[in-house]
Amino acid sequence: VGLPFTVPCEHYGVQTTAPEPRQITAVSRPLDKAFQGIVTTGALSAFVVLALIAGFLFLRSTEVFRLFGFDFITSSKWDAGSVEDGRAPQFGVAAMLLGSIIVSTMAMIFALPFVMGTSLFLEYYISRRIRFVLVSILDLMAAIPSIIYGLWGYLVLMPYASHWAASINKYLGWIPIFSVDRANFDASPFVASLVLCLMILPIASSVTREVYSRAPQDQITAAYALGASRWGAIRAVVLPFGLSGLVGGMLLGLGRALGETIAVLLTLNLVFAVKFQVLASAGGNVASLIASRFGEAGPLELKALMAAGLVLFVLTLLVNFGASIIVGRASRSTK
Amino acid sequence: MTSTTSIVTPRRPWVNRRDVFKELIPTLLIASALAAAIVNFTGLAGALGSYVAFVAAYLTVSFLFGMRHDKVKAVDKVMTTLVCAGFLTAFIPWVSILFTVFKRGASAIYWGYFTSDMSVTSGDDELNMGGLSHAIVGSGIILLIASLIAIPFGIITAVYITEIKGRFSGLVRIMIQSMSGVPSIVAGLFVFAILVSGRGFSALSGSVALSILMLPTVARTAEEVLKLVPEDIRTSAYALGATQTATTFRIVLPAARAGLVTASMLGMARVAGETAPLIMTSFYSANFSTDTSGHPLASLPMYIYQNFSNGTDLALSRAWGGAAVLLSMIFIIFTIARLSSGRAKG
Numbered sequence A: 001v002g003l004p005f006t007v008p009c010e011h012y013g014v015q016t017t018a019p020e021p022r023q024i025t026a027v028s029r030p031l032d033k034a035f036q037g038i039v040t041t042g043a044l045s046a047f048v049v050l051a052l053i054a055g056f057l058f059l060r061s062t063e064v065f066r067l068f069g070f071d072f073i074t075s076s077k078w079d080a081g082s083v084e085d086g087r088a089p090q091f092g093v094a095a096m097l098l099g100s101i102i103v104s105t106m107a108m109i110f111a112l113p114f115v116m117g118t119s120l121f122l123e124y125y126i127s128r129r130i131r132f133v134l135v136s137i138l139d140l141m142a143a144i145p146s147i148i149y150g151l152w153g154y155l156v157l158m159p160y161a162s163h164w165a166a167s168i169n170k171y172l173g174w175i176p177i178f179s180v181d182r183a184n185f186d187a188s189p190f191v192a193s194l195v196l197c198l199m200i201l202p203i204a205s206s207v208t209r210e211v212y213s214r215a216p217q218d219q220i221t222a223a224y225a226l227g228a229s230r231w232g233a234i235r236a237v238v239l240p241f242g243l244s245g246l247v248g249g250m251l252l253g254l255g256r257a258l259g260e261t262i263a264v265l266l267t268l269n270l271v272f273a274v275k276f277q278v279l280a281s282a283g284g285n286v287a288s289l290i291a292s293r294f295g296e297a298g299p300l301e302l303k304a305l306m307a308a309g310l311v312l313f314v315l316t317l318l319v320n321f322g323a324s325i326i327v328g329r330a331s332r333s334t335k
Numbered sequence B: 001m002t003s004t005t006s007i008v009t010p011r012r013p014w015v016n017r018r019d020v021f022k023e024l025i026p027t028l029l030i031a032s033a034l035a036a037a038i039v040n041f042t043g044l045a046g047a048l049g050s051y052v053a054f055v056a057a058y059l060t061v062s063f064l065f066g067m068r069h070d071k072v073k074a075v076d077k078v079m080t081t082l083v084c085a086g087f088l089t090a091f092i093p094w095v096s097i098l099f100t101v102f103k104r105g106a107s108a109i110y111w112g113y114f115t116s117d118m119s120v121t122s123g124d125d126e127l128n129m130g131g132l133s134h135a136i137v138g139s140g141i142i143l144l145i146a147s148l149i150a151i152p153f154g155i156i157t158a159v160y161i162t163e164i165k166g167r168f169s170g171l172v173r174i175m176i177q178s179m180s181g182v183p184s185i186v187a188g189l190f191v192f193a194i195l196v197s198g199r200g201f202s203a204l205s206g207s208v209a210l211s212i213l214m215l216p217t218v219a220r221t222a223e224e225v226l227k228l229v230p231e232d233i234r235t236s237a238y239a240l241g242a243t244q245t246a247t248t249f250r251i252v253l254p255a256a257r258a259g260l261v262t263a264s265m266l267g268m269a270r271v272a273g274e275t276a277p278l279i280m281t282s283f284y285s286a287n288f289s290t291d292t293s294g295h296p297l298a299s300l301p302m303y304i305y306q307n308f309s310n311g312t313d314l315a316l317s318r319a320w321g322g323a324a325v326l327l328s329m330i331f332i333i334f335t336i337a338r339l340s341s342g343r344a345k346g
Helices: A030-043 A045-069 A096-125 A129-142 A146-172 A189-212 A218-225 A230-259 A263-265 A286-294 A299-332 B019-041 B044-065 B071-106 B135-163 B170-178 B184-196 B202-230 B231-239 B244-255 B257-271 B302-309 B313-345
Strands: none
Touching: A030 A045, A030 B135, A030 B244, A045 A299, A045 B135, A045 B170, A045 B202, A096 A129, A096 A189, A096 A230, A096 A286, A096 A299, A096 B071, A129 A189, A129 B313, A146 A189, A146 A263, A146 B071, A146 B302, A146 B313, A189 A230, A189 A263, A189 A299, A189 B071, A218 A230, A218 B170, A230 A286, A230 A299, A230 B184, A263 A286, A263 B019, A263 B302, A286 A299, A286 B184, A299 B184, B019 B044, B044 B071, B044 B313, B071 B313, B135 B170, B135 B244, B135 B257, B135 B302, B135 B313, B170 B202, B184 B202, B202 B257, B231 B244, B231 B302, B244 B257, B257 B313, B302 B313
C-alpha cells in the first residue's frame, strides 16, 4: 500500500520510499483561455480610456501650447482676440489655476475639523447600531449632485456667507488676504470653498473613519487601563495611527474639489486676474472656466479649453495618485 | 468533578452613565441660559447665531463641570463636546439642503409637471404650465445607455482582479483608482473631442461621458462584492471539474448577484446628477424626444441648469422642482442599492 509519507520499515527488512510527487500541470482549456483573454482585454479598458483622454486632449491642444508656450501656464490673460480691432488672441490659465488651488485648499482647511469630528464621532462616540444608520446617511449625502449643492450654495448659503465675509473683513481686514477693493462679498472664493467643503466632507470622512476604525484595540484598552480618558486614548493611539488615513482622505477630497465644475460655476464670479483676496467677489477655477467659456468658444479658444482640461487632468491625476498611495499604505500597514 | 465558572461582566469605568442627571442635564440647562444671554447681549442672532452661542456656552460649562474632578476630565469633556459639535455642525447644511429642495420644489410640482414638456412653455410662464417629462425620459435614456456600457466593463474589471488574478491586477486597480478621480468636465471635454465636435450634440455621447464616470464606482464596488464570495465554493467548483469560465458564470457571479445589483445602482446614483459633462455632450432641448443620436436631449440636471441660468423667480422655482425630482430619483436608486445589499448579507 503506497502511503504518502516515508514509513520506517527497516524492522520488516523491506525498503520503502514514498513515491515521487507527481507534477501536476494544469493546461487551460481553450474556452478558459478565450475567457481569460476577453476579461483581460475588458479590464484594460480603464487604462485605454485614460490613455485616450490624455492623448486626445494633448492632440487637440498642441497648437495652443505651440502658439503660447509656457505663457499658457504663467499668463492670466484670456482673450479670444478680435479681427476688427486687430487684437491677437491670448490665452493663459494662471489666474484660473491659482484660483482652483486657492478655493480647494480653503475647502480643505474648512473641512479638516469637521472630517476629524465626524469620523471620531462615528467611530468612538456612538453605538454600532446608530453608526450604521448615520454612515448610510453620510453615503446618501455623498450622492447629492453638485448642481443641487450649487443651487443651494447660490440661493441659500450666499446671503449668510456674504454676511460672514463682511464681518471677517470688518474685523480682520488689515490682513492682506481678507481685504477687499469694493464691498461686494457675493460669489467670492470664500463662498465657493464653503460649498466645496460640504461636498468633500462625505468622501474624506468615510476614508478617514475607515482608517481610524483599524486603530489597534489593545493599545486603546491599554490606554484606558493606564487611566486615560476617552480623549486621552484617542490622542495617544487613534490620532497618530490614523494620521496617514486623514492625510489621504483629505487629499482625495482635494482631488474632488479641484475637478468640481458646476457647483463652483454657480457660486464663484470668474475673473481673469491673479488675486489673493479670498473675500472679494472675484476668483478663478479651471473647471468652471471650461464650462463657462465652452458655449461661445471659437475654434482656437476651444483648443485652449482643451489645453486647460489637460492641465486640470494632469493636476487631479497627480493629487489622486498621491492620495491612493498614502491611503493604500495606511490600510496595508494594519493588515 | 464539578467546577463552577462565574463569568465576570466586563465593566467600563470610562463610561459614566450616572452623569445624565447629575451633569448632562444641568450642563444643558446652564448652557441654554448662558446661550440665551449671549444672543440677547451680543451681535449673534437667528437660528445659526443661537447655535453658535449654545456650542460656545456648552463648551465653557462642560469644562467647568469637568474641573470639579480634575484637568484630564475637563479636557475630555471639552473634546467630547467639540467632536459632537463637529459632527452636528456638518449635518446642519445637509438638513438645510434637503429641506430647501423639497419645500421650494413643492411649489413647482403639480400633476401636469410629470406629463408635459417645455416645448410651448418658457421658463418664466406660470407654474401651472409645462413640466419636465422630457427631462425625466431624457435622463432615463442617457442613464440606461451609460449603464449598458459601464456595468459590463465594471464587472469584467472586477472579475479580472478577483477571479483571474492576472499579471496586471495591480495596474488595473491603480487605473480604476485614477479614473475615479477624473474630473467630470474633463470626461465631457474628451467625449466632445471624439464624438460631438463636427457631429453635434447627442444623447449617445452624453451616455459615453457618464459611463466613463460610472465605470470606476461599479468596478470598485463589484470587486469588494466578489471578494466576499468564499474561496471554498470556487475551490469546490474546480474540484468537481468545472472550468474557470463555468465557475465564474455559474457559481461566483450568481452568488454575488445581489451585491452586483448594489454596485450597478451605486454607479447610477453617482452619475445621475452629473451636469458638467452633459453641457458639452447631450446639451438640452425643450421638446419631448426619445431620439438618441443627432439631436440634443434634455436631462434633469440640464433642466435645472437651464432654469437656473434663466434666473427669474418662476424659473428658479422650476429649478427647485427639478432638483426635488432629481434628488428623489437618486434616493430611490440608492434605497434599491441598500435593500439589495442588505439582502445579500442576510
